[in-house]
Amino acid sequence: MVDINTGSPDTESEHRRDRRFQVSQAAIITQPGHIEIACEIRDFCLGGLFLKFTNPEAAIASLAKRADAAVEIVFTPASSDTTQTFRIPAQLKRLSPLGIGVSFSKHPVDALRALQKLRMARHRQRLADLPESGAHPQLRDASTTLLSETLLQVHDQMMRVLGDKLSAAAIQASGITEHSGLLSAVQEFNKHAAAVQGRFVQQILDALKHARPVQTQATRDTSDGGLALVDELDFEDWLSTSSEAHKLEEQFREQLIDIEPRIGQLFGFSCDQSNNPFGPAVIGHAYRSALEDVPVIARARQIAYATLRDVLADQLAPLYAELLA
Known part of the structure; x- marks a missing residue:
């Protein structure tokens, strides 16, 4: 593989961490x-794309001496409801015999959303092609995959x-302790990102498989099998999370009303907003829960919950549309 990347190692490492x-x-x-070089987008992440060449020999001859060149990736989604064409500013990174990796010059939110919708449409088409007798377990698998991939993208x-x-919040902090705590949280969230993502996704998938429910109430299990109220700090943390979840439940109220009975029937449990693995x-x-072992101040956790809500407001829409298709 010919590496034509001369970008910063930190940026490249960050991009490779993306699913x-x-x-x-x-x-x-x-x-x-x-x-122009004809190609095919074969995979994507939040940091870039991998493009497979239609004519590798000609493409490599054209690109081999264009290290880090600024280019545009142009495509029109095949299954789009409109004929919108996307033009993504990008930088050439890794040239291989079959294709090239590019990194985004700026985050192309609409283009990535279009690619995700295309993926979901392909999932649905594969299910439609199955014989009716085999569709039920395949639909469970497809729904689980869509949920898992959505959660990975969310994080x-x-x-x-x-x-x-x-x-930004540290600049507006009320005192030196909060200021330092918020700046320290930046490092802690980065340090624990992989572990948090793993726990976050696995807990939800476990709930979907009935292995272990996610605790959505302001109580905890006791040694005698009963329930007890959480302490004041935990309650404030629970309240912050519940407040952000409630905003999303209001935003997606109609979709959730339709989704919950479908999920319950498909996965075999009584599904409502308190136990819906696809729900806010x-x-x-x-x-x-995944953040419990991350040593950050309460204000940093609140900012994280609000950020999660903002990202979910964008990512849940195509997921719910696919589940209801």
């Missing part, structure tokens, strides 16, 4: 003064903006 999602979408690479997207939000309450409280 990559497979897709198939025709595109072209354009740059003023150079011929990746959160980590891209959370540091800036914490730093379970997702929010699973994230709260």
Whole structure:
């Protein structure tokens, strides 16, 4: 593989941590003064794309000496309801015999949303092609995969903006203790990101499999099998999470009313907003639980919960649309 990357190691490491999602979408690479290069978007993450060449020999000859060149990736989604064409500013990074990786010059929210919708449409088409007798377990598997991939994207997207939000809040902090705590939280969230993401996603998938429910109430289990109220600090933390979840439940009220009986029937349990693994309450409280071992101040956790809500407001819409299709 020919590496034409001369970017910063930190940026590259950050990009490689993002989960990559497979897709198939025709595109072209354009740059003023150079011929257009036909290719196919084969996977994407929040940091960039991998493009497979239609004509590798010609593409490599054209790109080999354009290290770190600024280009545009142009595509029109094949299954889009409109004929919108996306033009993504990007930088050439890793050239291989079959294709090239590019990093985004700025985060292309709408283009990534279009690629995610395309992936979901492909999932639905594969299910539609199955014989009716085999569709039920396949639908469970597909729904589980969509949920898992959505949660991974949610956390990746959160980590891209959370540091800036914490730093901005530190500037407005009421005192030196809060200021220092918020700046320290930036490092702690980055340090624990992989572990938090793993716990966050696994808790929700366990709830979906009935292995272990996510605690969405302001109580905790006791040694004798009963329930007890959580302490004051834990209650404030629970309240912050519940407040953000409630905002999302209001935003997606109609979709959740339709989704809950479908999920209950598909996965075999009585599904409501308190135990719906696809719902804001379970997702929010699973994230709260995943943060328990991260040593950050309460204000930093509140900012994280609000950031999660903002990201979910964007990511849940296509997930719910697919579940209701």
